[in-house]
């Protein structure tokens with residue numbers, strides 16, 4: 001298996017899941033600074049120009065964070081990364097979808113890449129501010145669901161590395177304070193060997 005990633009992107013969540021599973025995998029960095037995601041070599045792998053991308057052992061390519069995380073969990077049932085309990089299972093997917101579709105693609109992209117949202121430079125400060133508001137509102141909603149729990153659905157699951165990359169962006173990219181339950185989750189995640197290994201391999 002091979003994970004295509006760029007350091008500090010949402011691929012960090014998939015990287016942590018691979019570390020949690022503990023089976024051998026390769027890493028291939030895509031150099032976003034030189035816009036390699038738009039070059040022919042990477043387009044041949046993923047014409048969407050996005051990471052994460054997982055190349056599986058049969059050579060096939062899987063894209064989209066939620067699909068990759070779910071596939072990794074379902075093909076490694078011994079790791080219990082996606083609960084079989086239906087309520088916990090859907091709650092894990094609910095959190096992942098909220099993180100990826102809303103906090104990442106709507107909120108964080110406004111903050112980090114305002115030029116992708118508004119062509120006029122004069123609009124960028126307002127777009128960034130709106131993105132930060134949306135991001136912080138989302139973290140507050142997640143914070144309430146974490147009350148009294150160590151992990152998103154009780155047991156550790158693929159939802160936790162997903163919340164982690166969002167929190168990491170909050171801390172490292174936005175330099176914002178996390179609400180208390182999310183902050184405690186972030187600290188618990190930082191203590192896991194999988195998280196430490198992935199951050200180190202990505203150069204952080």
Ligand SMILES: N[C@@H](CCC(=O)N[C@@H](CS)C(=O)NCC(=O)O)C(=O)O
Pocket residue numbers: 009010011037049050051052063064065066100
């Ligand atoms: N819908 C995709 C989004 C992935 C995505 O937006 N990845 C970002 C990094 S966090 C990316 O590759 N951006 C490169 C670009 O837009 O040029 C998923 O869920 O995997």
